[in-house]
Amino acid sequence: MQNSTEQSGLPLDWDDVRYFLALARQRSLSGAARVLHVEHSTVARRVQGLETRLGVRLFDRLPRSWPLTAEGEALLAHAGRMEEEALAFGRAALGASTLEGTVRLSVPPVFGSHFLVPRLAALRPHWQGIVLDLTGEARAAELHRGEADLAVRLSRPQQPGLAARKLGEMGYGLYGGHGWVGLPQDAWVFLGYGESLREVPQQRWLERLAGERPFVMHANDLATLHQGCRGGLGLAVLPHFLARDDPALFGMMPPDAAPRRDIWLAVHPDVRRSPRVRAVAEALAKAVQEASGSLI
Incomplete structure (x- = not known):
């Protein structure tokens, strides 16, 4: 691709740069498309448009990946x-906004669906005019990248620059x-978390308790463990609110035997x-404080 003074003088579209960054980080059209929630053909078209505008080839088109060229790296x-x-x-802009609009909230999936959502109706008067966009996800949303406005997490956030507030505790049994x-x-036989969640406190506690006794299922999803436990497949460590x-379930040990999580x-x-x-942050704090008895 030849450099063109006329082309490179055109103003950049930030969306094109956003596509460039996603493809550079994911190194494939399909990976960038997943991150951007678009078709892979859209990624290719936007990147091609950026290259044409700049007069520079940014990526090498390989069969399985799109690595950056030297110009792209620069x-x-x-x-x-x-x-x-x-x-x-x-x-x-969000900080200067009004009380009306959308607030994006990232929460652990089962905590959102089984604890938080059933309590939202009672809290609605505290955030009239606000639309809550709730995403249930096990991973930690990147607040610095604007993936969410608020995030509920079960450990203290370690990313520098974030403000964090402890809402309460969650007990397990x-x-x-x-x-x-x-x-x-x-x-006894047991149901436990999969490898990606093996280090969470409740799983470490369960493995110590199990000792030499077997695990008959591992899952990376709390809802799956819950249903397996309800079906009689084995014993599981589950949050008390669930x-x-x-x-269908019976507590097999004293309720305070398992660890709590903040x-x-x-x-x-x-x-x-x-x-x-x-407003939404205060409503969430109120929900957790008022239901602390069901959590621990």
């Missing part, structure tokens, strides 16, 4: 700084279907100034 840091400025602009009641403990009032609310300091973000 522009990557500049594009990253553009992204940071664009994100900062967006956060500042060892639960099983009624068919396990009365069986000797050496007959299992304590479930008629519930944290994280927000970027720029976004925290937004009236609607503050």
Whole structure:
């Protein structure tokens, strides 16, 4: 691709730079398309348009990947700084916004669906005019990149620059279907988290408790463990808010035997100034505080 003074003088479209960054980070059209929530053909078209506008070939087209060319590598840091400025602009705009609008909330999936959502109706008067965009996800949303405005997490956020507030605690217990009641403990078998979640406190506690006794299923999804436990497949460590009032389950040990986990609310300091973000944050804190009995 030949350099063109006329082309390179055209103003850049930030969206094209955003596509460039996604493809540079993912190194494939399909990966960038997943991150951007578009078709892979859209990624290719936008990147091709950027290359034409700049008069520079940014990527090598290989069968399985699109690595950056030397010219693309040279522009990557500049594009990253553009992204940071664009994100900062967006956060500042949100901080200056009104009480009406959308607030994006990232929460652990089952905590969102089984604890938080059933309590939203009672909290609605605290955030009239606000639309809550709730995403259930096990990973930690990147608040610096604007993936969410608020994030509920089960450990204190470690990313620098985030503001964090402890909302309360979540207790866990060892639960099983009624068919396990009365069986000797050496007959117990267990359901646990998969490899990606093996280091969470409740899984470490369960592995110590199990000792040499077998695990018959691992899953990376709390809802799957819950259903396996309800079906009698084995014993699982489950949060009390999910299992304590479930008629299909029975607490197999004292309710305070398993560990507790802290519930944290994280927000970027720029976004925290937004009236609607503050309103939702206060409503979440109220929900956790008022339901602390069901959590622990």
